[in-house]
Every structure is written in C-alpha cells, then in structure tokens.
Amino acid sequence: MKLQAIALENFRNIALQEVRPKGCGVFFLGPNGQGKTNLLEALAYASILRSFRGGGPDALIRHGEKEAALRLELDHEVLGRTEVGIRIRPGGRSATCDGEPVRRLGEMLGRFPTVVLASGDILLVRGGPALRRRFLDLVLSSADHGYLAALQRYHRCLQERNAWLKGDRPRPGDAVAAAFEAQLIPAALAVTRKRKAGLVRLEASLGPLHLRFSPGVGPVGLRFLPDVAAETEEAYRELLEKSFERDRILRATRRGPHRDDFAFEIDGRPADEIASEGQQRGLVVALRFAELACLREATGIIPLILADDVLGELDPRRRALFWENLPGEAQVLATGTALPEGGLPAGHRLFEVREGRFEPANG
C-alpha cells in the first residue's frame, strides 16, 4: 500500500499537521526531539493500534488536550483508495475504515501492515525473550487472524488458571481447573505450532537477505525454543499434572507458550555471541525485510516501511545496502538527523522537521 496523506491532531507534540508524501519514499530530516519519530509512531499506530515505543493513550495525547486523532489516506491493494481514522482517548481508542466503525480492533491487524525499523531492534538479537515473543506475536497476528485468536484464547485461559491457583486450596484434578485446561491445551498447541511454522517461513526469507548485508557470514538460522515440547493434548495434560505441585507453590502456571523463545544463529552458533556489532545490526535490518516479505505473502498487501533513525546506527557500507535492497514497490518513510551520504534515492521527497512542523524541502 502507499500512503497518500496523513493528518495528525494533538498527537504527542504535533498540534495539527498534514503530510502528503507523494511518491515512493519520504525522508524526514531534523534534529532529535522535533517530532520526526512521532509521525512514524502515528503511522504504525494506525497499523497495530499500539505504540512501538510503548506507553498508553495518555502519553500519545498532546499535553492539555482531550483526544488525539489520525487520518490516513492510502492506496491499498485490496481496498483501493481508502481512508482510515483513529481516535485516541485516555480510556482507549477507536478506528474507522472509510467512515465505518471497526467493531473489533483485532480485525485491523494485518489490514494496513507496516514494518518498523527502530534503534532498539538490535535487542531482538541481544535482549530478553519477551521482545522476541512480542515481535513474533505481532508478525503472526498480522499474517494470520487464527493465530491472534488462539493467542488470545491461550492468555485468557492462562489468566483463569492462574487466578484459580491463587484461590483457596487448589487441588490436583479439580473440575474447575480441568474446565479451563480443556481449552488452554488446544490453544497452547495451536500457538506453538503456528510459531514454529512462522519461524520456518521467516528464516527462509531471512537467509538470502542476511547474506546481502553480511556476505560470507552464515548460514543464518532462527531456532525455535518452545517451552513445552509436547505435541499432543495428552502429553500436554501430563506436563500440567507433573508441574502442578510447583505451580501451586508459585501460584502461577510456570510452563507454556508464554515462555517460548527463539534464537538467532549463525552457522549453528548463537548470533549474539559470535556476530560483530555491525553484523548484528545488519541482521535485524534483514529480519525486518523478511518480516515484510512474510506479511506481503500472507496478506497480499505491501507494508509501509517506517525506518526510524536506524540508518544512523548502520556502518556506511550497510547504510548503502539498506537503500539498495529496499523491496522495490514498498514505500519507505525514513527519519534521520543527516541526509544519506549518497543523497536521497530518486523519487524520494524530503521534509524538514522542526518543533512538530513538517515542511517540504525539495518541491
């Protein structure tokens, strides 16, 4: 899809602003803290209905205002020219698509896909498992609503089981626990199965992309580390029975997909140990391009690329490779404190950003 226009009202430091990208790419140039990232954040918000920087609605609404609003005009592969409206209030958010209210916000996922490259991405390789699970959950939920449904069912069952464990004197084989476990188990198995298959697809796209950013370094692998190896309901139920005593003492379900992880490997060894800083940064850029390929394949929609100042962190060679390897038809909206060395690619527009105002700088 291509962004034709975005209007922001009272979003972070932006009082009222409309930006019309026109063309295959836009570069937002300006010092830090002027609102460049806020614009990318708004675009990603319309896609996943949450902020990629974290923080609830309160943080997104301009100080002293009651609500923030976003309006996007898109040329969309499936919906044609379409308008998306988002309202963010302290209590929550709502969305409209061509004027029609979106009843279940989960339906929005994957409909207007974006791929965000942000400076914290390297933590996907080096950081804790929660970041990698969040990445995987978001990609798979956007690509497959069956995944989102299974994940939501799993988490609800997990909360109910944990509440039961915190209640008075949970006993093994209790009929209430069994009633929730009967739903938890198939949901957990579905989540694990879909994660495994999703990682295989991501890895297949990632391999060749990674080699372009780090020639001769590889092969790269994404090794799934499921917390529960059970593949049948019986085996899963046995595991819950076996860990009951420990769960009872901890008053929480210890084992399950909520503790899954995956690891980046290069030539079969952990990437966070053997890959250089530059290779790791190249790897996460390649991962984002692989994410784009997977979303495109699953939805038939080419995601927008939102590159938030990541280029500043890449070495000059990989920075050039980023621009060379951008998926052809994808529109890219990038921010930076300096222009790319080789100048902007042909057809890209330049906006200068100061104090929440976006001014076109190259006509």
Place this chain on the structure above:
Amino acid sequence: MTPAFEALVQQLKRLPGLGYRSAERLALHLLVERPGRLPELIDALQVAASTIIRCPECGNLSEGGPCSLCADEARDASRLCFVEHVPDLLAIERSGAYRGFYHVLHGKLSPINQVGPEHLNLAGLDARLERMQPAEIILALPNDIEGEATCHYLKETHFDALISVTRIGFGLPSGGGVLYADAVTLKSALEGRRAYH
C-alpha cells in the same frame, strides 16, 4: 447539591450501566422534574423486593413457588436449557424457538472474577435432573472461555453420560452471549445446536 441528593446519586451510580452523569440526571428527574412519579416507583420497588424471589426450581424470577415457566404444564419436559442470566432466558423465550424448561445459573465460572461452582445455581440441580429425567440438555451459555469452561464443568460433574447434551452458540458472535443476538440469529443458533462432547 444537598447531602441527601448526593447520597441518592451515589446509590444510583452503583447500578449497572450508570455513570455519575446519568445517575445525576436520573436523580434530578425523579426529584425535580417528575416528583409525582416517585411514590409509584417506591411502591413498585417495595412490592418487588418483598415478593420476587428466585424460582426454587430453575432460578428464574418468581413470586413465591415455581415461576410461571416451571408451572406451565404445556411445556416440553424432555428438554432443559441452561442459561447464564435471566435476560438470556427472556431472549430465548422471545425468539419463540424453544418450548422446554430452563435452568438459570446466575453466572459462569471465572476464577478471575472469584466465581466458583459454589456461586452458581447448582445446589438443587442434581435432584432436579433426577426428577425431570430430560432427554436433551441444551447449553445456551456464552461462547467465550468462561462459558465454555462452565459447559465443560457441568458435563463432567452433573450430567449423566447417557443424556444427550447439545451446545448452541455456533453462529453467535464470538465472545458474545444469547442476550446480544437478535431473535432470528437466536432461532437459527437453537435449531443448529450440535452435540457437545
């Protein structure tokens, strides 16, 4: 505003679906705009409070003894339909697609909300099933996690393995319940009920 007025608003605000604004509007309506209606309302509340009980058979509203549905001998005694709340029962009655008996649970299992089996209307259930000997049990509980868990629990702990148990909810909006379905949807959900395992 006066302390008595504020106390009334606070009481109204505790009712489901009322925020402070709507509670205030209601209180003003009752006291200032239409004070003549107040005695009727107080009467209705007092009469209802002193006469309406839960039907000892099914849990529906009743004025002493079995409710009008349980007392209706023309109904089909071979079927028993489980619902979460009284309004669900009313919605199914309005659909006209069902003529059997009901059992109102007044809730669904949810450890998160501290609802266990002891909070559901289950005390007389085994004896009732023994008396009724229904040929079919219909589970018209919400098709969310908690509704599904309640179905599972009932089947495992209260139903004879020989009774045919069916489940509606297919075609109902996921996560929604009987109450939010229109009569046509509800009728087709009842007609399309499936064996529950």
